[in-house]
Amino acid sequence: MLRYWSYIAILMTLISCSGDEYAVVEDLDENKELEVPQPAYFPELTYDINENPPTEKGFELGKKLFYDGKLSSSGVISCGFCHMQEFAFTHHTHRVSHGVGGALGTRNAQPLHNLAYKKSFNWDGAAAHLDAHFIIPITTEVEMNEEIGNVLEKLKDDPSYQEMFNAAFEDGQIDTKNLFDALAQFLVMMVSAETKYDRVVHQGTAEFTAEEQAGKALFDSKCSSCHSGELFTNQQYMNNGLPINPQYDDKGRGRVTGNPDDDYTFQVPSLRNIEFTLPYMHDGRFDTLEEVLDFYDSGVEETPNISQEMYNENNVPGIPLTEEEKEKIIAFLKTLSDVDLTLDERFSEF
Amino acid sequence: MRNKEVFFLLPILLLLSCSDDDVQQELTTELNLTFDHHVGGEDLELSGQIYEKNAGEHFRIDTLKYIISNIELQLTNGDTFKYPVEESYFVINEKDPSSLSIDLEDIPADNYDKIRFGFGIDQSNYPLNGVDNFVPTAEENGMLWSWSAGYKFLKLEGEYGNSIAEVEQKFLYHVGSHGENLDNYKVVELDLGETLRLDQDGQSIRLDMDVLKIFNAVHAFEIAEKDDIQVDPVNAPKIAENMKNSFQVDAIVQASE
Numbered sequence: 082m083l084r085y086w087s088y089i090a091i092l093m094t095l096i097s098c099s100g101d102e103y104a105v106v107e108d109l110d111e112n113k114e115l116e117v118p119q120p121a122y123f124p125e126l127t128y129d130i131n132e133n134p135p136t137e138k139g140f141e142l143g144k145k146l147f148y149d150g151k152l153s154s155s156g157v158i159s160c161g162f163c164h165m166q167e168f169a170f171t172h173h174t175h176r177v178s179h180g181v182g183g184a185l186g187t188r189n190a191q192p193l194h195n196l197a198y199k200k201s202f203n204w205d206g207a208a209a210h211l212d213a214h215f216i217i218p219i220t221t222e223v224e225m226n227e228e229i230g231n232v233l234e235k236l237k238d239d240p241s242y243q244e245m246f247n248a249a250f251e252d253g254q255i256d257t258k259n260l261f262d263a264l265a266q267f268l269v270m271m272v273s274a275e276t277k278y279d280r281v282v283h284q285g286t287a288e289f290t291a292e293e294q295a296g297k298a299l300f301d302s303k304c305s306s307c308h309s310g311e312l313f314t315n316q317q318y319m320n321n322g323l324p325i326n327p328q329y330d331d332k333g334r335g336r337v338t339g340n341p342d343d344d345y346t347f348q349v350p351s352l353r354n355i356e357f358t359l360p361y362m363h364d365g366r367f368d369t370l371e372e373v374l375d376f377y378d379s380g381v382e383e384t385p386n387i388s389q390e391m392y393n394e395n396n397v398p399g400i401p402l403t404e405e406e407k408e409k410i411i412a413f414l415k416t417l418s419d420v421d422l423t424l425d426e427r428f429s430e431f
Numbered sequence: 432m433r434n435k436e437v438f439f440l441l442p443i444l445l446l447l448s449c450s451d452d453d454v455q456q457e458l459t460t461e462l463n464l465t466f467d468h469h470v471g472g473e474d475l476e477l478s479g480q481i482y483e484k485n486a487g488e489h490f491r492i493d494t495l496k497y498i499i500s501n502i503e504l505q506l507t508n509g510d511t512f513k514y515p516v517e518e519s520y521f522v523i524n525e526k527d528p529s530s531l532s533i534d535l536e537d538i539p540a541d542n543y544d545k546i547r548f549g550f551g552i553d554q555s556n557y558p559l560n561g562v563d564n565f566v567p568t569a570e571e572n573g574m575l576w577s578w579s580a581g582y583k584f585l586k587l588e589g590e591y592g593n594s595i596a597e598v599e600q601k602f603l604y605h606v607g608s609h610g611e612n613l614d615n616y617k618v619v620e621l622d623l624g625e626t627l628r629l630d631q632d633g634q635s636i637r638l639d640m641d642v643l644k645i646f647n648a649v650h651a652f653e654i655a656e657k658d659d660i661q662v663d664p665v666n667a668p669k670i671a672e673n674m675k676n677s678f679q680v681d682a683i684v685q686a687s688e
Contacts, residue, residue, distance in 0.1 A: 201611065208580035209554070209611035216566060220577035230567035258563035337579055338612045339662035 112138045112248060117197055118272040122283055122311050128197040128211055128269050135266035138249040140427075143267025145245065146260065148430045151235045153225035155181045160218065160264075161430055163190045167423055169354035170194065170271070176365030180224040187223075187329045189365030192358045194422060195351065197269040200316045204347045204363040205333045211268065212261040229257055236260070271428060273353055277416040289416065296413025303400050304410070306390045313352035313417070319388040320346045322381035322398050326364050333363065345384050356418045370414060374407040458540040461633035463686045464502075464533040466523050468495060470642045477525055481595050485647040488654055489598050490591040492642060495525040496572060497585045497674070498551050500562075501618075502535065505545035507626060512539060520552070520565040522572040543627040546636060550617040550674050551584030554608050576607060579662075583607045584615060585674060587645060591654045602658035604645070606667045606674075613664055617675040624680055633686040644677035645670060 115135040119126065147164075150157040163178045164170035170193035172178045178186040188204055196202075201209050208214035218224045219232060236242040237255050247253035249263060280287035289297065300308075309315045318334040325345065335344035347363050361367040367376065381391055381399040391398050402410070422428075468475040470482040470492075478493045499521050502514040514535055524530040552562055569575050574583045585606040592598040608615050627634060646652045650669040660666045 206611075207578060210580075212563065213580040216575060216577055216580045220570070220575065228567075228570055230570055233567065256564050257566040261563050336662065338609050339664045339667070340612075 112136045115140055115266075115270060117269050118274065120272070120274040120279070120283070120311075123195075123274065124198055124310065124312065126197050127200050128265070130197070130269070133212070133262045133265055135270055136249065138245065139263050139266040140270060142242075142245045142249045143263040143265070144428070145242075146264055147267055151239075152219055152227060152232055153181050154227040154231075158225050163218075163224070164193050166425075166428055166430070167357070168192075168359075169273070169357040169419075169423060171358045173357075173359065176360050178224065180221070181226040184223040184226070186221075187331055188363055189360060191350070192354055193268055194271050194273040194354060194419075195312055196271065198312060201348070205337050206318060206348055207337050212265050215261050215264055229260075233257065233260065267428075271422065273419040273422045275421040276353070276419045281416070290412070292409050292412045293416055296409035296411070299402075299406055299410050300413050303402075307349045307388070308352050314349040317349055318343060318346040319349055319390070320384060320386045321349075321377075322384060322387045322391045323362060323366075323376070324380065324382045325384055326366065329364060331363065342386060345386055346388075352414060353417045354419055354422065356415050357423060370411045371407065374402060374410060378402040378407070458631070459537045460540045460629050460631055461686065462504075462535045462538045462629060463633060463635035464535065465635055465637045466531045466533075467637060467639050467681065468525055468642060469639065475525060475642055481598050482643075484643055484654075485651055486653045488591055488593065489595050490589055490602070490654065491598050492525075492587065492589040494586055494588040495642065496574065497523050498569070498574060498582060499523060499548045500552055501547075501549040503547040504538070504543045504627075505547070507542040507544050512541075512543075514538075517562075517564065519548075520562060520568070522568060522574055524572060538629060540629045540631065543629065544623050545620060546623060546680070547618055547620045550619055550671065551607065551615060552582045553616045554581075554611075555614055555616075576605075579609075581607050581609075585645075585670065587642075591658065593655075600655075600658060602654045603660070604670055605661045606670050609662055609664065609667070613668065615667055615671040617671050619675050619678050621678060621680050623683060625683060627683050635684050635686040637681040637684060639679050639681040640677050641679075642677070645673050648673040648676040 113136060115137060117126070117128075117130055117135060146152065146160075148159050148161045150159045150162075152159060158181050163172040163180075165173055167173070170190075172190035175190075177188055178190045180186060191204065196211055199211070200206075202211060202214045203217065208217060216229065219227050219229060233255055236246075242255060243253075246255050246259055246263075250259045252259075277287055277289075277293075281289050305313075307315055307317070307319055307321070320333075332344045334346040334348075335341060337343070355361075355370065359368055359370075361370070361373050367373050377400040379399065379401075381387075383398050387398060391400070393399060393401060470480075473480070473482065475492065475495070477495070478491065481489050481491050483489050500519055501516060502519045504512045504514075506512065521533055522530060552565075566575070569582055574586065575581075576583055583605050585604065587604040589602060590598050591600055591602050606615055621638070623636065627636070646654070649672045652666075652670070652673075657663075657666060660670065
């Protein structure tokens with residue numbers, strides 16, 4: 082049926098006054114829309130796919146941009162430099178990210194996955210919209226240290242980009258909107274839901290070991306008030322009692338809102354792929370999950386705005402855990418690893 | 432999906448495009464907006480002249496920049512003409528004379544009695560998608576908070592003191608929206624005072640902005656109380672409110688060539 086109409090459409094196009102548009106029809110048809118994976122048990126998409134529907138060509142362009150050092154002032158720091166696929170797109174070897182000229186940031190690079198389901202971005206939610214987020218890494222001195230205007234000039238000087246923008250967008254313009262849209266099209270496709278946890282809990286095709294099962298029960302009772310739901314985050318800004326690092330005195334959410342009640346709160350991170358995304362916490366202070374759990378057990382401090390959830394039944398801050406309990410929780414956390422994401426060739430640089 | 436729709440629509444579009452093109456066209460014309468800044472009764476002169484404000488404070492201005500957007504004209508019949516949103520973002524920068532005069536094109540020749548424009552960027556209605564292409568301009572003018580992916584709506588900087596001789600303490604007001612939390616976008620609506628009759632020879636609306644009102648319109652500010660206002664959930668909304676009330680229409684004149 083569709084085919085039949087297509088023929089009529091082509092025919093009519095041919096016999097209408099000019100024939101040039103025929104080529105346009107073909108071009109448009111080649112650029113297929115991609116479907117953003119939406120596991121049934123995930124929350125609603127937050128990214129408005131209709132505003133910027135990912136297409137094959139847009140994705141391809143976004144990927145090229147993601148791995149291109151042209152987006153930085155030095156010409157060598159690409160998005161992929163700090164967001165490495167093997168580590169669920171984090172900057173694995175560094176506590177805080179290294180940018181142009183080795184400049185040190187103050188924060189640990191976040192994993193890039195399930196971004197189409199996030200309500201705000203960065204540890205402090207400085208960007209409320211994914212498309213707007215890219216201003217931050219590109220223009221921040223300690224990251225790519227470049228100006229958007231300059232990036233556009235560099236892309237315009239490169240004929241291969243002109244071709245790709247033409248193929249990806251109807252207006253073919255190399256402008257900020259299309260630059261950000263292409264990056265977003267690449268990123269929203271990174272959906273991570275192929276883990277042992279998903280197979281056990283949602284697909285019924287695998288089973289937890291006894292240790293993992295026990296870990297899940299502990300996690301549900303001690304951690305899931307904040308790391309809740311299928312993304313393992315309530316997407317709120319909270320203070321889990323992490324001692325303040327005097328080197329940065331990072332106020333987190335407080336810097337964005339200017340509200341002292343938000344000082345030292347950070348977005349509760351998703352724990353999917355947590356096995357790969359070390360080091361941990363906003364400043365990357367912990368190298369292992371063991372250290373993280375030692376912190377929850379005995380390192381929690383009563384810093385300003387510490388969350389009520391951090392107080393145990395004796396009204397003391399902290400989540401007391403035995404060594405055995407820690408091991409079980411870690412075993413459970415490791416069922417959240419998605420090897421498909423880290424190996425998926427669609428997202429690979431080479 | 433979208434592609435298929437295009438597929439079906441194309442022949443129709445093409446047929447239409449073959450038919451007689453010169454359907455009666457509405458007459459359109461140009462409109463110029465000019466921004467004049469003054470301080471009470473005096474012209475604003477950057478980095479030299481010292482002025483007096485409320486609370487007996489004296490001050491000098493080194494930088495005055497702000498973003499306007501979403502320009503609309505109200506017809507005398509109550510309808511509204513909206514200037515294309517993507518083309519209606521401007522940085523007004525006292526230091527750059529060319530930025531003080533904005534030429535709007537393709538305005539229907541008609542009668543108007545009100546003008547509206549936004550102070551800043553309306554992030555709730557256009558969540559940055561539509562305004563992405565304003566990024567390079569804002570960046571050039573230092574109107575981006577790069578760490579928060581947001582725009583500075585106002586940049587007012589200078590020095591102040593208790594007497595003319597003491598004007599040396601720096602002050603700085605940077606106002607914008609705070610992520611999704613606090614929206615400081617404001618709509619300025621002004622009566623044109625007389626009917627603006629737009630015909631083929633474009634006209635110009637001269638807008639006046641009084642810097643004193645930024646310090647004292649709805650809310651009164653003593654600079655000495657807080658001389659560095661940036662991401663400030665208490666003071667930034669008040670300054671935005673004052674900004675909204677600092678404009679007026681001075682005159683409508685024949686646009687000079």
